[in-house]
Amino acid sequence: MAVGQVGSAGDSLVVTDLSKSYFESQSGARAVEKVSFTVPEGCFYTLLGPSGCGKTTTLRCVAGLERADAGTITLANRIFSSPTVFVPPHRRDIGMVFQSYAIWPHMTVFENASFPLRVRNTGLTRKQIQERVEQALATVQLSGFESRNATQLSGGQQQRLALARALVQQPRLLLLDEPLSNLDAKLRERMRSEIRDLQRRLHITTLYVTHDQIEALSMSDRIAVMSKGTLMQESAPRDLYQHPASKVVAEFVGAGNFLEGEVTAVLDGNERRVATPIGDLVAVCPPDASAGTRLTLLVRPEYVRVETSRPEGSNVFEGRIEEIMFLGEFVDCRVRVRGQLLNTRPHPTRPLTKGDTVWLVLRPDLCSALMTP
Amino acid sequence: MATRAEVARGPLTIAGSGLRVDLLAVAAGIPIVLILIILGAVAKLAFQERVFDDTFTVDHFVALATDPAAGLALRNTALFALLTTFWAMAFGLPIAWLVERADLGKKAAVSTAMSIGVLIPGFIYAMGWILFAHPRSGLLTKLFQGIGIETPPFDLLTIPAMAWVDGMSFAPIVFILTAASLRMMDASLEDSAQMCGAGLLQRLRLVTLPLLLPSLAGAAIYVFTIALASFDVPLVIGVSNRIYVFSTYLYTQVQRFEGVPAYEIAAAFAFFMIAFGVVLAWVYGRVLARSREFQVVTGKAYRSRLTALGQWRPVAWAFLGGYLLLSIGLPLIVLLWTSFLPFPQLPSVRAFSLLTTSNYAELNWPLIGRAVRTTVLLMILAPLVALTAAIAVSWFVLRTRSRLRFAFDFMAFLPQVVPRIVFAFGALMLTIGVWVRPPIDVYGTVGLLVVVMALVQLPFATRLVNASLIQIHNELEEAARTAGAPTLTVLRRVTLPLIRPSLVYGWVWLSLLSYRELTIPTMLRAGDTVTLSAVIYDNYLTGLIGPLAALVVLMLLVLVPLIGIYWRVGGSRRPTV
Numbered sequence: 001m002a003v004g005q006v007g008s009a010g011d012s013l014v015v016t017d018l019s020k021s022y023f024e025s026q027s028g029a030r031a032v033e034k035v036s037f038t039v040p041e042g043c044f045y046t047l048l049g050p051s052g053c054g055k056t057t058t059l060r061c062v063a064g065l066e067r068a069d070a071g072t073i074t075l076a077n078r079i080f081s082s083p084t085v086f087v088p089p090h091r092r093d094i095g096m097v098f099q100s101y102a103i104w105p106h107m108t109v110f111e112n113a114s115f116p117l118r119v120r121n122t123g124l125t126r127k128q129i130q131e132r133v134e135q136a137l138a139t140v141q142l143s144g145f146e147s148r149n150a151t152q153l154s155g156g157q158q159q160r161l162a163l164a165r166a167l168v169q170q171p172r173l174l175l176l177d178e179p180l181s182n183l184d185a186k187l188r189e190r191m192r193s194e195i196r197d198l199q200r201r202l203h204i205t206t207l208y209v210t211h212d213q214i215e216a217l218s219m220s221d222r223i224a225v226m227s228k229g230t231l232m233q234e235s236a237p238r239d240l241y242q243h244p245a246s247k248v249v250a251e252f253v254g255a256g257n258f259l260e261g262e263v264t265a266v267l268d269g270n271e272r273r274v275a276t277p278i279g280d281l282v283a284v285c286p287p288d289a290s291a292g293t294r295l296t297l298l299v300r301p302e303y304v305r306v307e308t309s310r311p312e313g314s315n316v317f318e319g320r321i322e323e324i325m326f327l328g329e330f331v332d333c334r335v336r337v338r339g340q341l342l343n344t345r346p347h348p349t350r351p352l353t354k355g356d357t358v359w360l361v362l363r364p365d366l367c368s369a370l371m372t373p
Numbered sequence: 374m375a376t377r378a379e380v381a382r383g384p385l386t387i388a389g390s391g392l393r394v395d396l397l398a399v400a401a402g403i404p405i406v407l408i409l410i411i412l413g414a415v416a417k418l419a420f421q422e423r424v425f426d427d428t429f430t431v432d433h434f435v436a437l438a439t440d441p442a443a444g445l446a447l448r449n450t451a452l453f454a455l456l457t458t459f460w461a462m463a464f465g466l467p468i469a470w471l472v473e474r475a476d477l478g479k480k481a482a483v484s485t486a487m488s489i490g491v492l493i494p495g496f497i498y499a500m501g502w503i504l505f506a507h508p509r510s511g512l513l514t515k516l517f518q519g520i521g522i523e524t525p526p527f528d529l530l531t532i533p534a535m536a537w538v539d540g541m542s543f544a545p546i547v548f549i550l551t552a553a554s555l556r557m558m559d560a561s562l563e564d565s566a567q568m569c570g571a572g573l574l575q576r577l578r579l580v581t582l583p584l585l586l587p588s589l590a591g592a593a594i595y596v597f598t599i600a601l602a603s604f605d606v607p608l609v610i611g612v613s614n615r616i617y618v619f620s621t622y623l624y625t626q627v628q629r630f631e632g633v634p635a636y637e638i639a640a641a642f643a644f645f646m647i648a649f650g651v652v653l654a655w656v657y658g659r660v661l662a663r664s665r666e667f668q669v670v671t672g673k674a675y676r677s678r679l680t681a682l683g684q685w686r687p688v689a690w691a692f693l694g695g696y697l698l699l700s701i702g703l704p705l706i707v708l709l710w711t712s713f714l715p716f717p718q719l720p721s722v723r724a725f726s727l728l729t730t731s732n733y734a735e736l737n738w739p740l741i742g743r744a745v746r747t748t749v750l751l752m753i754l755a756p757l758v759a760l761t762a763a764i765a766v767s768w769f770v771l772r773t774r775s776r777l778r779f780a781f782d783f784m785a786f787l788p789q790v791v792p793r794i795v796f797a798f799g800a801l802m803l804t805i806g807v808w809v810r811p812p813i814d815v816y817g818t819v820g821l822l823v824v825v826m827a828l829v830q831l832p833f834a835t836r837l838v839n840a841s842l843i844q845i846h847n848e849l850e851e852a853a854r855t856a857g858a859p860t861l862t863v864l865r866r867v868t869l870p871l872i873r874p875s876l877v878y879g880w881v882w883l884s885l886l887s888y889r890e891l892t893i894p895t896m897l898r899a900g901d902t903v904t905l906s907a908v909i910y911d912n913y914l915t916g917l918i919g920p921l922a923a924l925v926v927l928m929l930l931v932l933v934p935l936i937g938i939y940w941r942v943g944g945s946r947r948p949t950v
Contacts, residue, residue, distance in 0.1 A: 065564050089567045102565035105667045106583045116569035119579065151666050165569065175568075 064089035095166030460540020465547025490545035495605030501704020587664030602792030756883035763834035817899030
């Protein structure tokens with residue numbers, strides 16, 4: 001490990017009732033409306049949402065680049081922003097990576113990376129600064145590039161340099177604003193695991209903003225989904241995918257089939273019999289769902305088993321393949337069951353063709369119930 | 374042997390030679406060759422004994438180096454250009470910053486006022502200042518004398534004072550040049566410095582200024598080239614007091630009121646300026662390349678936050694208002710006032726009782742009528758020729774792989790860095806047959822005026838067309854080509870319609886600049902080809918101040934509807950220079 005653990009106990013970020021609106025916005029709608037969340041110390045926390053959902057505004061309020069209209073922001077119990085207090089960004093001790101990397105083209109790699117140490121009264125000697133910068137550059141595998149001109153770096157290298165610059169001051173909080181969106185697909189995949197590993201090694205509290213669900217699911221400890229300025233749901237990645245709290249979240253994260261239904265019988269444990277357009281099926285539902293409760297069932301395409309002969313057991317539905325498309329990793333297969341079209345993803349080696357009759361098997365615990373709003 | 378079908382389809386083939394001649398390349402070559410011939414004529418004259426005696430000699434350069442008058446003109450030129458650049462930057466840059474990066478407000482109004490500043494002819498600024506601050510007859514002098522001070526503390530008839538007047542008239546150009554780079558600077562570069570812990574002053578010193586430095590240097594060099602060529606202010610203020618800079622020195626050598634025109638020494642001086650211009654063009658290119666390097670890829674562009682002026686707001690408005698009053702307001706008010714008086718005097722009860730319109734009635738209207746005709750012809754034709762040439766040159770530079778394209782690009786920029794009076798001088802030398810006797814007598818024709826004006830406007834026109842051609846994706850043209858259109862059809866049916874807004878805008882802007890032009894019309898004037906600007910200068914020489922002021926006021930009044938047209942055509946476009 002090069003930089004050493006920078007996070008320390010208690011470096012948790014607490015955002016309470018954050019609101020922000022822009023005067024320029026014509027609708028007068030709030031960019032961020034009463035958003036609250038806590039990023040525990042050492043946690044990789046992601047704000048996920050479509051563009052315009054308020055995630056970047058939230059991040060910029062945490063950074064201090066925007067001033068919140070209401071709410072408080074504290075880091076390690078120190079108030080950064082409240083109705084009475086505003087700490088300017090350069091006194092917040094935060095490292096930030098910008099979407100455009102914001103590498104200064106008139107400086108060398110070393111000058112860029114050492115900037116945070118040079119402009120602060122760190123009390124470090126020249127030699128100590130040199131050591132710290134070398135360490136930081138080594139952490140992001142840019143050793144030996146010190147005297148290179150910043151304009152001579154590739155996109156991926158600029159990205160690493162931005163990361164080194166954000167980490168060199170050993171900040172208590174790391175902010176990342178869509179850092180991978182300007183990279184090509186292959187590099188993005190690699191940087192995903194690199195940033196993730198680095199964060200784990202340094203154990204630094206991190207707030208990450210992205211619109212890419214794969215980035216969010218693969219890197220985060222916790223994900224908060226935002227939409228139209230509000231926070232919709234906060235969960236661990238697996239929970240978010242398997243048990244989204246609402247249709248909005250379910251639609252934004254992954255693909256899904258939605259079946260409107262009504263509980264007809266309460267079975268063992270949390271299992272309920274639900275009447276849906278494709279017929280009665282058994283699904284695991286929230287404990288308070290009783291007979292007559294209306295709800296929406298989410299069935300992820302890859303969780304549907306596709307059989308070419310009728311299998312034994314319950315939750316089996318007969319249908320006809322209406323459309324089939326080979327996509328390499330899987331087959332996108334659309335099956336018509338009693339008028340409703342269901343997306344499934346059978347294994348690409350399966351000999352399925354359009355017009356085949358198939359039987360779909362849905363596992364009760366993989367049909368998640370969304371309470372109808 | 375090319376068949377007719379082949380000829381119709383593509384590049385012409387000269388029979389049997391195997392040489393392919395592209396029509397567009399030829400069209401692009403014409404202005405470039407003209408530039409080279411004109412500058413070549415000056416160079417040839419600089420190294421030969423006399424105009425019609427081409428024995429090689431370097432005597433004129435020796436004369437130039439030893440002649441005290443020429444040496445003084447050279448020093449004056451350097452001092453004048455440096456000080457003018459300084460004043461233009463000192464006014465233009467802070468105003469650009471206030472408009473683009475501070476919460477000054479009234480952005481559109483200030484930008485409008487500044488671009489109008491570019492269009493007011495330089496000689497009108499100069500005449501306004503002469504009437505206002507001439508050490509013997511100026512209103513300011515009379516004001517000082519009225520309170521018992523015989524010599525005012527400010528002498529207009531000096532190089533620094535002329536530079537002050539000209540610098541203020543060039544400040545709008547600096548404004549236009551720097552506003553763009555201030556506006557486009559990626560805000561995250563400053564934001565990230567703040568996240569690293571840098572305070573406001575550290576950010577300005579370590580990030581903002583170094584990042585802007587190349588484009589500021591570019592603006593300074595650009596204005597410096599204009600100041601080197603400046604003619605109006607040195608002519609109006611300097612010549613009557615025998616203070617010469619390069620352009621007025623050249624002018625007085627050619628348009629001698631007594632003695633024989635000293636064409637050869639003028640040519641030697643001009644040759645020196647050409648060489649210096651080439652160096653300037655090279656430096657300018659380097660600086661621009663550096664500033665382009667700084668334009669890093671940006672993701673989503675955040676609107677840069679505006680600096681809150683707070684208690685400094687009144688100071689900012691005072692600075693801006695003071696500038697507008699001194700540069701545009703004062704000369705115009707003085708001219709308007711003088712135009713209604715039988716002789717210049719300070720406002721008083723008696724002065725108000727003397728107000729008259731006789732100055733307007735006494736104007737030589739037939740002459741003005743002819744001047745208007747020439748001016749209108751020049752305003753329509755010069756931009757047309759310049760833009761046509763620019764389309765050919767830009768196409769050649771951007772759309773072909775020819776090895777000549779860099780040379781063409783550089784050559785088309787030469788009229789920017791070589792003082793325009795050199796082109797007028799070179800053209801004059803060509804018409805009197807310094808190279809070969811011209812087959813037709815073009816001296817004193819509107820055609821000559823149009824061609825030289827168009828060449829001088831070529832750098833602006835090519836940069837405008839370049840900028841819009843770069844925006845048009847190659848594939849739009851390639852699609853037309855694969856659809857079966859030959860080059861000229863692609864140009865006519867796809868490219869030109871796409872860049873038409875730019876072309877119309879360029880035409881109107883260049884037309885306005887033709888209206889205010891004095892250098893080339895006075896150098897190439899003869900007989901009937903006199904423009905409004907030249908008529909005004911003639912009136913100035915006669916010393917009849919009243920009619921002069923009246924004529925200037927009329928010329929400015931005509932400018933108002935013209936600027937209206939420009940605004941309609943330009944829309945939200947910002948002026949370029």
